[in-house]
Amino acid sequence: MSTGPEIARPATPSMNDESSTPRRKRGVPEGLWLRCPKxxxxxxxxxxxxNLRLCPECSHHFYVPARVRIQQLFDDDSFEEWYTELRSVDPLNFHDQxxxxxxxxxxxxxxGLDEACVVGKGYMRGRPVVFGLTDSAFIMGSMGSVVGEKLTRATEEATRQKLPLIIVSGSGGGARMHEGILSLMQMGKVSAALGRFHDAGGLYISVLTDPxxxxxxxxxxxxxxxxIAEPEALIGFAGPRVVKATVSSELPEGFQTSEFLLKHGxxxxxxxxxxxxxEIVRIVDYCT
Amino acid sequence: MSAPLPLPFERPILELEKQLSDLEKQPDPTAVTRESIRRIRTELNKLKREVYEKLNPWEIVQVARHDARPKAMDYIELVFDEFVELHGDKAYGDDRAILTGFAKLGDRKVMLVAQQKGRNLRERLEHNYGMAHPEGYRKALSKIQMAAKFNLPVVCLIDTAGAYPGVGAEERGQAYQIALNLREMARIDTPIVCVVIGEGGSGGALGIGIGDHVAVLQFAYYSVISPEGCAGILWKHAKHADKAAHALRFTSKDLLELGVVDEIISEPIGGAHRNHRQMATNLHASLTSALKDLSEIPKDQLLDRRYEKFRKIGVFEETIAVGQA
Structure with missing residues (x-):
């Protein structure tokens, strides 16, 4: 579990929001003006x-909501969303605060989303692709049963239709605690589906965004x-605070950023x- | 073995055990003493049964983490007839948190992959408390792949608080290596049996946890996050770990109900830490039976069966059946 650098999300939905104040939208706070965290x-x-949610001064990459991301990536009105009928239930009867x-x-x-994940099919500069996305604004973009099921079905459908698969990840939350072990198992389920897609020769482009x-x-x-990663995204296994507490020393400069991952291969x-x-289209054209 | 701290709910049991051992030490027991010994033994069994039947999830976590609970190395000694350790990941180093090698279970040859926490301080340090780095998961995967090549089934013993959350682990691709293990273990063409013997700590457990038969010991647990971690995030403080433990539903009974495990392996009365040998016997029987059943599944069905096993996990609603694409 992790939230990224505090400054980047002053108005993030906290995981245990019991306050009475109305929440503001993640990343881009309400109001006419905002301050670039970078x-x-x-x-x-x-x-x-x-400006594609970039800072006009320094190109800092702000958070992009799901619908906006789809508009940015797909040919106009070409995206058809799938499996919108899937709804999360509460299998554990989970109750924290x-x-x-x-x-x-x-x-x-x-x-305005049903769940943290949107999947479907659309066209990128005329190329048909199967697409999935996790939106970090919805319970930190965490994966429960519905997110796992949507991504698995999308992967299976990409296998059937022999189409490239593009997934844009934005998940600070990893596996969703509120669905317990079922969430952990979604990791295995989606990975197994990707294994079959891989065996069938499908192209999968994974796009990592913050976080x-x-x-x-x-x-x-x-x-x-x-x-592919967007610049300066927070990417990693354990959250930086957990790592810091474990090693009880300062973390290296730029730890768990896109640039750190690039350097380490x-x-x-x-x-x-x-x-x-x-870039996605260019890679699709090389591989298909 | 270092003396483990007594668990609070075990205090009455420990007191009675002390009384019993004092009486048993008497050189020439009188008839009265012998009668007392018999009485205490009966009482002790009853008490252990009662206490262990009523353990709450947070108490189960304490049992799963008990210092005296049998660790992978105990099972290597008590369950398997031989262990030929194979060390290398052929890329970075030998991660001692996961041990791998050929092993014999009766007359069956297997590849064993075992998370080893260590049984005393020296071993715990050597094995990093069972928390593996990417090289450990890489080693595990490469040995499992080799097992398939030589038609050996695989046994994975899971016991970890989690994959190690350190700087080196991140630099060397902890997330990538676990992801790769999940994908590859789902498509490796040989039977895989996984048993959670103590702690099933999140991705660190799942990284060697994709198999055809997944079992859990009665007082082990398997969770998406540690109760302390969950409490720290959702209750704002790790001191609420007991509440998180109740909410997360990770006990063996829950896991079976949720369709995450196929079998609960019974522990001796009063927990595995009271009787390593009995626990090893139970584990031996379970592994033998699971491997026999899996050996009878035709090769061409094994992977489809494994895929479906994980494919169907998850609970959700499908409001309207809309056909698509």
């Missing part, structure tokens, strides 16, 4: 929204034939958001 420039929110069922409803209201941690990083997000390339669609 260069501290005060910038006009609309300008960030028009608030019941899981109540939390789900609150997260749905806040994000990609825990059980998501330790399953589908790391299994791409080609792994665990991703193929870092691609800024402005180039993301072109």
């Amino acid at each position: 260069c501290s420039a005060t910038i006009f929110r609309k300008q960030v929204e028009k 608030k019941p899981y069922k109540t939390r789900l409803i609150a997260e749905q209201k806040k994000t 990609t941690m825990g059980g998501v990083a330790a399953s589908f997000a790391s299994l791409g034939d080609v792994i 665990f991703i193929d390339t870092i691609v800024p958001r402005t180039e993301l669609r072109s």
Whole structure:
């Protein structure tokens, strides 16, 4: 479990939000102006929204909500969402400081999403692809039964239709605690489906965005034939605070960033958001 | 063996055990003493049964982590007739948190992959308390792949608080290596039996946990996150670990109900730590039976069966049946 650098998400939905104040949208706070967590420039929110959610001053990559990401990547109106009928239930009757069922409803209201995951099929510059995404605004983009099921079905469908598979991960939460061991098992389930897709010769491009941690990083997000990361994303297995507590010393500069993973050989390339669609299409054309 | 701290709920049992051993030490027991010994033995059995029947999830965690609980090395000695350790991951180093090698279970030859926590301080340090680095998971995968090549079934013994959360582990790709193990273990063409013998700590456990038959010892647990970790996030403090332990539903009974494990292996009365030999006998019987059953499944069905086993895990609602694509 991890939340990233505190400064990047001053208004993040906290995991145990019992406060009465209305939540603000993750990453891009409400209001006309916002402060860039990287260069501290005060910038006009609309300008960030028009600019692929990049800081106009320093190109800091702000959080992108699911629907916006789909607009950014796909040809106009070409995306068809699948499995929208899948709904999370509360198999453990999980109750921390608030019941899981109540939390789900609150997260749905806040994000406008049914769940942390959107899958479907669309066209990128005319190329058909199967697509999946986890949105870090919905219970930290964590994977429970529905996220696992959607990604597994999408992978199986990509295998059947012989289409490339693109998954954009944004999950600070890894496997979702509220569904306990069932969430952990989703890691095995999706990875097994990706194994079959791999055997069938399918191309899987995994795109890692800020943050990609825990059980998501330790399953589908790391299994791409080609792994792309957005710049300066937090990516890793254990959360930086857990690591820090374990080693009881300061963490190396840039620890668990995209650049750190590139240096250590665990991703193929870092691609800024402005180039993301072109790069995906370029790789698809090489492999299909 | 270092003297383990007594578990609070075991205190009455320990007191009675002390009384019994004092009486048994008497050189020439009188008829009265012998009668007392008999009475205490009966009482002790009853008490152990009662206490262990009523353990709550947080108490089960204490039992699963008990210092005197049999560790992988105990089972290597008590369950298997031979162990030929194979060390290398052929890439970085020999991770002592996971031991791998050929082993004999009766007359059956297997590849053994075992997380070893260590039984005393020296061993715990040597084996990093059973918390593996990427090289440990890489070693495990390469030995499992070799097992398939030589038609040997695989036995994985799981006992870890989790994969090691350190700087080196992140630098060397902990997430990538666990992910790779999940994908590859799902498609390795030889029977795999996995048994959670103590702690099944999240991804660190699952990294050697994909198999055809998954079993759990009666007082082991298998969880998405440690109760302390979960409490720290959702209850804001690790001191609420007992609440998290109840909420997470990770006891053997829960795991069976949720369809995550296929079998619960009974522990001796009063827990595995009271009788290593009896526990080893139970584990031996379970492994022998599981391997026999799996050996009878035709090769071409094994992987489909394993795929379906994990494919069906998960609970959700499907509101409207909409056909698609």
